[in-house]
Amino acid sequence: MQLEAVVRRLELEELYTDYVHCLDADELEHWPDFFTEDCFYRVTSAENYEAGMPLGLIHATSRNMLKDRVSALREANIYEPQRYRHLVSSIKIREEHRDWLDLVANFMVVRTMQEGDMTLFAAGRYLDQLRRQNGTWKFAVKNVVLDSRQIDTLLAIPI
Amino acid sequence: MQLEAVVRRLELEELYTDYVHCLDADELEHWPDFFTEDCFYRVTSAENYEAGMPLGLIHATSRNMLKDRVSALREANIYEPQRYRHLVSSIKIREEHRDWLDLVANFMVVRTMQEGDMTLFAAGRYLDQLRRQNGTWKFAVKNVVLDSRQIDTLLAIPI
Amino acid sequence: MQLEAVVRRLELEELYTDYVHCLDADELEHWPDFFTEDCFYRVTSAENYEAGMPLGLIHATSRNMLKDRVSALREANIYEPQRYRHLVSSIKIREEHRDWLDLVANFMVVRTMQEGDMTLFAAGRYLDQLRRQNGTWKFAVKNVVLDSRQIDTLLAIPI
Numbered sequence: 001m002q003l004e005a006v007v008r009r010l011e012l013e014e015l016y017t018d019y020v021h022c023l024d025a026d027e028l029e030h031w032p033d034f035f036t037e038d039c040f041y042r043v044t045s046a047e048n049y050e051a052g053m054p055l056g057l058i059h060a061t062s063r064n065m066l067k068d069r070v071s072a073l074r075e076a077n078i079y080e081p082q083r084y085r086h087l088v089s090s091i092k093i094r095e096e097h098r099d100w101l102d103l104v105a106n107f108m109v110v111r112t113m114q115e116g117d118m119t120l121f122a123a124g125r126y127l128d129q130l131r132r133q134n135g136t137w138k139f140a141v142k143n144v145v146l147d148s149r150q151i152d153t154l155l156a157i158p159i
Numbered sequence: 160m161q162l163e164a165v166v167r168r169l170e171l172e173e174l175y176t177d178y179v180h181c182l183d184a185d186e187l188e189h190w191p192d193f194f195t196e197d198c199f200y201r202v203t204s205a206e207n208y209e210a211g212m213p214l215g216l217i218h219a220t221s222r223n224m225l226k227d228r229v230s231a232l233r234e235a236n237i238y239e240p241q242r243y244r245h246l247v248s249s250i251k252i253r254e255e256h257r258d259w260l261d262l263v264a265n266f267m268v269v270r271t272m273q274e275g276d277m278t279l280f281a282a283g284r285y286l287d288q289l290r291r292q293n294g295t296w297k298f299a300v301k302n303v304v305l306d307s308r309q310i311d312t313l314l315a316i317p318i
Numbered sequence: 319m320q321l322e323a324v325v326r327r328l329e330l331e332e333l334y335t336d337y338v339h340c341l342d343a344d345e346l347e348h349w350p351d352f353f354t355e356d357c358f359y360r361v362t363s364a365e366n367y368e369a370g371m372p373l374g375l376i377h378a379t380s381r382n383m384l385k386d387r388v389s390a391l392r393e394a395n396i397y398e399p400q401r402y403r404h405l406v407s408s409i410k411i412r413e414e415h416r417d418w419l420d421l422v423a424n425f426m427v428v429r430t431m432q433e434g435d436m437t438l439f440a441a442g443r444y445l446d447q448l449r450r451q452n453g454t455w456k457f458a459v460k461n462v463v464l465d466s467r468q469i470d471t472l473l474a475i476p477i
Contacts, residue, residue: 110279125342180408271465
């Protein structure tokens with residue numbers, strides 16, 4: 001492994017780090033910036049993913065659709081004072097090309113309700129394709145594949 | 160990113176790694192060594208942190224106060240045979256200067272009781288300031304910001 | 319820290335990453351490949367580990383025994399449609415030699431049942447010895463030390 005490969009690895013770590021801090025800090029307005037304009041984003045279950053089912057809990061085929069979703073979430077304005085905390089582990093490059101990468105990473109999300117109850121909210125894999133644009137890695141494809149078939153939430157939030 | 164930046168990143172990973180192994184191995188006597196002499200250490204809730212409330216569940220303004228706390232914990236000698244397991248993820252440098260750094264990192268702590276019950280004990284962020292002293296990074300400020308308002312513990316243990 | 323040390327650190331991260339993806343993807347047939355031929359593998363409790371008890375929930379003294387275990391798990395064919403998700407954190411080199419390393423790492427496993435119930439299945443430490451063979455790190459010793467004394471499973475699966 002050369003310095004170049006080392007740097008790439010740390011860049012990827014950094015991307016996932018920034019991504020989860022954006023979500024956990026509820027800075028959802030910045031969330032679409034992690035994606036390419038023509039991105040594909042989906043939250044789905046492992047079962048549906050493996051069966052090749054195209055849809056999911058959330059499904060978007062452009063960055064603009066992600067922005068719309070954030071607006072919808074803000075307008076819905078449901079009083080949900082919970083906090084989310086992501087843990088990401090085991091980021092792995094599965095395929096590597098000059099300008100794009102295929103990755104898998106494990107994640108877990110803990111939800112804390114205002115009264116203090118903590119629950120495992122979600123666990124699963126990110127199955128992502130990254131594209132390099134102007135020196136930055138962006139998600140061209142992001143499949144959030146939940147181990148569970150269902151997710152306990154009023155509104156489908158980004159994960 | 161140059162080799163220097165890469166090395167720094169791994170040094171920081173190492174610091175958090177050593178920190179959590181110290182706590183999980185119940186080697187609390189070494190815990191104050193991770194801090195500067197004039198450190199600020201606090202365990203608080205996200206709610207209080209965001210409201211600018213100065214105090215917390217634990218609050219110390221020097222390494223000696225941390226040592227006192229360890230002594231108090233040992234003397235209290237409450238029979239609590241549980242084990243704690245920390246997971247740290249998404250360490251991010253927020254501000255970087257020659258001799259100090261501002262960091263955020265996500266953490267989760269699992270508590271296992273002697274009978275085998277496992278619970279999510281804590282989840283939240285470390286909001287830390289590191290200072291470089293004699294070639295080593297020390298915590299000058301460590302804010303342990305819990306997502307929850309309360310924490311289920313008899314004695315406020317270090318996190 | 320030189321580039322060589324940096325590369326080693328990333329190699330180790332990669333090994334644990336590959337290891338957990340192998341398990342989480344239920345590709346158990348590849349699991350023994352992570353071990354040396356004369357490996358020692360054990361799943362045990364912290365209590366038994368600290369008391370020096372030699373046995374455990376799973377105990378194997380060669381790669382062939384690991385293969386046998388996988389065959390047994392496949393033949394048992396108990397319908398257990400759950401999914402496991404590993405998170406690994408805080409990998410630490412405890413001792414370092416030319417061709418072998420002593421490591422500790424924290425882990426957590428989330429189990430998701432088909433109906434969607436998620437539970438903390440296991441938390442603990444890996445206490446491992448790695449040996450370098452033909453340019454690859456293999457587990458010569460792997461102690462999976464669970465914080466809990468018991469584990470809720472019908473069949474002792476690899477962790």
